Amino acid sequence: MQHLADALRLYVLTDTGLAAGRDEADIVRRAIGGGATAIQLRWKTGPMRRALELGRQLRELCHASGVPFIVNDRVDLALALDADGVHVGVDDLPVAETRKLVGDRMLVGYSPPTLDDALRAAREGADYLGVGPVYPTTTKLDAGTAVNVAQVKSIAEVVGLPVVGIGGITAGNAAPVIEAGAAGVAVISAVVAAKDVRAAAVELRRVIDAALEERQ
Ligand code: TZP
Numbered sequence: 138m139q140h141l142a143d144a145l146r147l148y149v150l151t152d153t154g155l156a157a158g159r160d161e162a163d164i165v166r167r168a169i170g171g172g173a174t175a176i177q178l179r180w181k182t183g184p185m186r187r188a189l190e191l192g193r194q195l196r197e198l199c200h201a202s203g204v205p206f207i208v209n210d211r212v213d214l215a216l217a218l219d220a221d222g223v224h225v226g227v228d229d230l231p232v233a234e235t236r237k238l239v240g241d242r243m244l245v246g247y248s249p250p251t252l253d254d255a256l257r258a259a260r261e262g263a264d265y266l267g268v269g270p271v272y273p274t275t276t277k278l279d280a281g282t283a284v285n286v287a288q289v290k291s292i293a294e295v296v297g298l299p300v301v302g303i304g305g306i307t308a309g310n311a312a313p314v315i316e317a318g319a320a321g322v323a324v325i326s327a328v329v330a331a332k333d334v335r336a337a338a339v340e341l342r343r344v345i346d347a348a349l350e351e352r353q
């Protein structure tokens with residue numbers, strides 16, 4: 138895998154509802170084709186056997202393109218799929234226990250609600266942080282109120298781990314997230330619900346890459 142910060146430039150998460158009946162593996166294939174640099178299987182409801190089936194397809198697609206394949210919430214599913222990473226939040230196993238289970242063979246991502254929590258996650262062995270919702274979003278109903286790019290800035294400055302901003306991010310508002318110090322952005326609807334998934338990823342990458350270039 139490439140350098141972690143580069144792999145986090147455009148992190149696309151799956152969502153069965155927003156796929157609206159379209160094949161999720163096909164959406165991921167198009168997203169990668171357009172420049173997604175990391176993929177997360179986000180499986181909130183439905184049988185775990187189906188998650189395993191989809192996860193196997195996504196893992197193959199990711200591996201064929203050298204893109205890390207990360208599983209949301211479930212350490213057991215990440216292990217069963219031999220994923221490249223697992224992403225946990227406050228309602229999942231804590232970072233320390235997650236790290237204990239996956240050892241050093243997997244990336245561990247964490248979504249800290251506060252700066253203190255971000256610092257704790259770093260001490261417990263997290264590899265990267267997802268900070269948000271940066272902007273209002275209706276995709277995750279329990280995401281809480283928007284934290285703004287200021288939260289991205291303070292966590293990125295203080296913690297010393299790569300940070301991705303998440304929540305309500307589109308090609309139109311991604312640049313300030315990068316300017317605040319994020320290594321990249323994580324999106325669901327901007328790519329998964331796009332009519333042209335590939336074009337949506339291309340446009341996001343164009344904005345992200347330009348903002349990263351500008352920051353140097
Ligand atoms: N965590 C915080 S906001 C969010 C998650 C998973 C939803 C992001 O979805 P969208 O559609 O990009 O706002």
Ligand code: MG
Nearest residue numbers: 210225226229
């Ligand atoms: Mg979670």
